[in-house]
Amino acid sequence: MRIERTIRAIVVAGLIGFAGGVRADAHQDYVLNCMGCHLVDGAGKPPAIPRLADRVGYYLTVPQGRAYLAQVPGAANSLLTDAELAAVLNWLVAEYAGASMPASFEPYGAAEVTKYRSSRPADIDALRHALHKELAQRYPDYGAR
């Protein structure tokens, strides 16, 4: 019994350590690759740098919006691997979506990010404007643009 308990404790400790490590890495990847522009509180500098705080979750509620978050040049062109980018997206949605968090959020997976990155629309800026327009119509607090 004692051995079993010890093993269980070790496994639980390992899982906690692992989860903490992954979270810390995704956070650090955000700091090193995204935070310079989107800022520490996700406020960004709209309209040039979109606001993440209380907004980013809205993208997950419209077609193409979920893909767009992985296809936007800052994300798709970053030096992060697909698995790392998926972890950063999951981290930043959890961290910043706030009031915009959809009722259910299925975390991004590495394979999914691979798919989005390899099928980027030719004119990402047109998609950006179309999404801005749609979200502004749908959500009054999304703001202009």
Next chain:
Amino acid sequence: MNWLDSWMAQRARKVARRTSRRNFLSKFGIALVGGAAIPLLPVARANAAESSTSRAPQPQEKGDPLNCDYWRYCALDGFLCGCCGGSANTCPPGTEPSPVTWIGTCRNPVDSKDYIISYNDCCGKTACGHCLCNRDEGDRPVYQPAKSNDINWCHGTKTNLYHCSTSVVLGLAVAN
């Protein structure tokens, strides 16, 4: 010499009767605590208090912050704010720190650990022109804008006039 011995013994007993070890200990204790409290008097402690509460723990450092070789400047491209009336952490008077910045890591030679550095530009005046520093370690071409120092990072400021660059330590980097 017997009279001297007895006189000394008498005096010593008198002193022992009049004073107590506790009295000495309490006085000594007051002196000890009082002495330690003197440097804690509220003289220009605001800066230290701020750095201990609102900023990340700062690393042990060595080197000259006015020299381009200083460890924090490993990926800097610009004028050192320390030579322009500011410091490695602060903008000179009359300029405004850019909230938008580029972020990298530098290895601290004191503990051989990597720290996350934010190169916030100071904006609002023409180029400072002193202490040009161009180390570019880890710098990427401008098509990797988040990792390029060739960009004017004066965004979100009143004007985009570049003056000089700071190197703010955000914290310890975890090994990826």
